Amino acid sequence: MQRIILLGLVIAVLASCGRKEREDTVTVDAVRAQFGFASDVVPICGSDSILGKRIPDVGQASPNPGCGFNDAVRVYAVSGIELSPPARMQCRTARITNSWARNHIQPEAISRGDAIVTAHVAADYSCRTRNHKKGARLSEHAKGTAIDIKAFTFASGKRLSVLDNWRGEGGRMMQALFRASCRIWHTAIGPEGDRYHLDHFHFDAARAYGPGGYCR
Numbered sequence: 001m002q003r004i005i006l007l008g009l010v011i012a013v014l015a016s017c018g019r020k021e022r023e024d025t026v027t028v029d030a031v032r033a034q035f036g037f038a039s040d041v042v043p044i045c046g047s048d049s050i051l052g053k054r055i056p057d058v059g060q061a062s063p064n065p066g067c068g069f070n071d072a073v074r075v076y077a078v079s080g081i082e083l084s085p086p087a088r089m090q091c092r093t094a095r096i097t098n099s100w101a102r103n104h105i106q107p108e109a110i111s112r113g114d115a116i117v118t119a120h121v122a123a124d125y126s127c128r129t130r131n132h133k134k135g136a137r138l139s140e141h142a143k144g145t146a147i148d149i150k151a152f153t154f155a156s157g158k159r160l161s162v163l164d165n166w167r168g169e170g171g172r173m174m175q176a177l178f179r180a181s182c183r184i185w186h187t188a189i190g191p192e193g194d195r196y197h198l199d200h201f202h203f204d205a206a207r208a209y210g211p212g213g214y215c216r
């Protein structure tokens, strides 16, 4: 009897493994086809949900030795959400971006009746100081740990931007997406944070993976 149960278990596990592999392949191909990605946009950073390209280390020739990063990738899509244009970051940041998409903003959007198709990127790597201020500390953008988002396009065809839709029409959705983002990024700054963030959300993973360093 025990042997039969064990055999059944082994068969079930084997069957589910085969199915999982096929589903992942189908998903990768489907996302590639949906957004028209070339065949060299592939799963990266150890996840079938992160599509992009490995790129050479970033910022090696930059004048400021604090700029740049290793383990560099250009991310095209995370959990079926397109990043447009594709964003340069560390693999560690790519994994956080993927979790942000899958576990935080997409469930939030769907619970409000729409699904995110594209996140529009305002900035990725940049060798500069915070808010471009002379003499200020280096921005997380200089280290491949930050991404700026200016708008989302949804399955309904609607596009909501931080600049035009933080208040009024679409404001509830945009504010809910920002709040959901605070649960995963170390730092999240939006229009209520300061005058530098009226037209985009800044997200970064400055320290260890985890929520809530700063959310405003």
Ligand SMILES: [Zn+2]
Pocket (backbone or CB within 6 Å): 123, 141, 146, 147, 148, 201, 202, 203
């Ligand atoms: Zn930023």
